[in-house]
Amino acid sequence: MSRIDELLNSAEMARAFTIAVLASVFSSLAIARMTSPVTLGTIVTVLCVLGAAILWVRRAELSLLRIAPTSLLFFMVWALISLVWTTDKGDTLSGWLLLFGYAFLAVAVGHLRDTLQTVRALGDTLRVLLLISLGLEIMSGVLLDVPFAFLGIEGDLALGGPIQGIFGSRNMLGFVAVVAIITFAIEWRSQSLEARIAVPSIALAGMLAVLSASPTVLVLAFVVGVVTLALTIVRHTPAHRRVAVQWALGVLVTIALATALLLRHRIIALMDAGSDFSIRADLWNTILDIVAIRPLTGWGWFGSWAAGEYPFTYINFLLSDSHRSALNAYFDTLLQLGAAGLVLILLLGGIAAVRSWLVASVRRSVVYAWTPLMLVTLAVESMFESFALVGPGWFLLVLCALRAGQSRSWRENIDAAQTGFVPTLRTEP
Incomplete structure (x- = not known):
């Protein structure tokens, strides 16, 4: 194996590639606004070429049927x-x-990367991007009191929001903040992140979610909270009762959706x-x-x-x-x-x-x-x-x-149609 192949096949390259991809993807709007869509396209293209090279070197570990x-x-x-x-x-x-x-x-x-490695890489990336967003909002809305129009930052932090950070809109910031909260919480619960880092990280994401003043954040927070509770119940249910609990939760979800549809005008007014x-x-x-x-x-x-x-x-x-x-x-x-x-x-x-x-x-x-x-x-x-x-x-x-x-x-279940198992x-x- 050549030195280039060894480099591409290394764990360090896989982690560096993952961080580069996540940073580029989640800051894509800022990249396009600060430079141009052509620059963003070039970055994505280069990362795709690098990713293809890494996958090619690791082709013995991959299955064509399971590639996507x-x-x-x-x-x-x-x-x-x-x-x-x-x-x-x-x-x-x-x-x-x-x-x-x-x-x-x-x-x-x-x-x-496996799931835990992906979560950790995403957590590291979002911590930095959220801190950058907060720092730019402080500069724009407090220190300089000047909008950063090229990033879509209006400088309303001193007024309590809404803020956008580097994500272009308050709804996008709210969405990224909720993704970050989930990711930071999973890092903490999986013991891959210490409380001294996890708690401030969750607080940072929560603060930015509130300051975004995005009405969708309330809906996301409520639904994710309910789903987390439901999943916790299922995970702690004995195996022989799990199917019954799953069906009961399905019925409750159906009833909840129907109720939300009937009361949609009141819900919208409350939001x-x-x-x-x-x-x-x-x-x-x-x-x-x-x-x-x-x-x-x-x-x-x-x-x-x-x-x-x-x-x-x-x-x-x-x-x-x-x-x-x-x-x-x-x-x-x-x-x-x-x-x-x-x-x-x-x-x-x-x-x-x-x-x-x-x-x-x-x-x-x-x-x-x-x-x-x-x-x-x-x-x-x-x-x-x-x-x-x-x-x-x-x-x-x-x-x-x-x-x-x-x-x-489905490839694992391909025999089900023939055997009934x-x-x-x-x-x-």
Whole structure:
């Protein structure tokens, strides 16, 4: 083995690569604004080439069948096929390449690092990025009292927020803060992080979540809290009663969702998000009218809405607004890839959520809870933003889907249709 191969195959290179990927992905908006989208694309490309080289050196450890979830491949192929009917082939191709780049980086990290190593690397990265965000907000809103327009920082920290940090919007900061809280808590509970670091880290993320003044943070915090409680109950339930408890929780979730739907107006009023939700409702109704023209295929994949492209400019014209997304990942997928694309993205997230939940239910280590909690966070956030389709959100979705498939895959159950026996994970004592 050559010296280059030894370097690429080393544990140090795997960790350095993972940190570089996470730092680039979660600071992608700041990179694009401070330099240009071309610079961001170049960074992603270089990291993809490096990741491919590392995977090639480690090819003996990999299985081609397990390289990526089948549902992910189907979604990527459908997005690429949309080149046939898109309104702009150039923007669709560039949007797909960025989609592929983030997905490839997630696949590379998923194969190079296990769940605990990934959580620790993500925790280290988010601690630094959140501290940078707080520092810039203090400089802008307290020390200099000058907005940092190139980063979207408005300098409202002294007024109690809302703040954006380096993430471009208060909702994105809120989303990243919730991801950080979950990650820091898992680090702490898995004893990979001491309390003297974990507690301040959680406090930092919680403070930024509050200062973001994002209405979605309240929903995310509540849902993640409930899901964490439910998962804790399942994990501490004796194996012979676990199935019954799972079904009972499923019924409770169904009832809760129905109740939330019936009381949605009161909930929105309590969140003081009436005008914000009204904007979204008008946008979604308009999108449904446009989707009706191409219900199955959509208008072609773009990711973030391309400026000057139909139907995005037409939607903004009708609403006298300047939206850059559908403010809902499900509606965005329906608009761009039609009903077929929506089914594929739901399969990608849904299968991963079920797999990861079952794994976390029976494995002793608390680190296995990270994946289902991330997927729940993404699913709920997708009701209010399109983060799961671009940038850090898409990266996390692919990473979690890959992680779930590594522990529980259809390939392990391929004999079930013939034998009637469905393999299950061994329950750890």
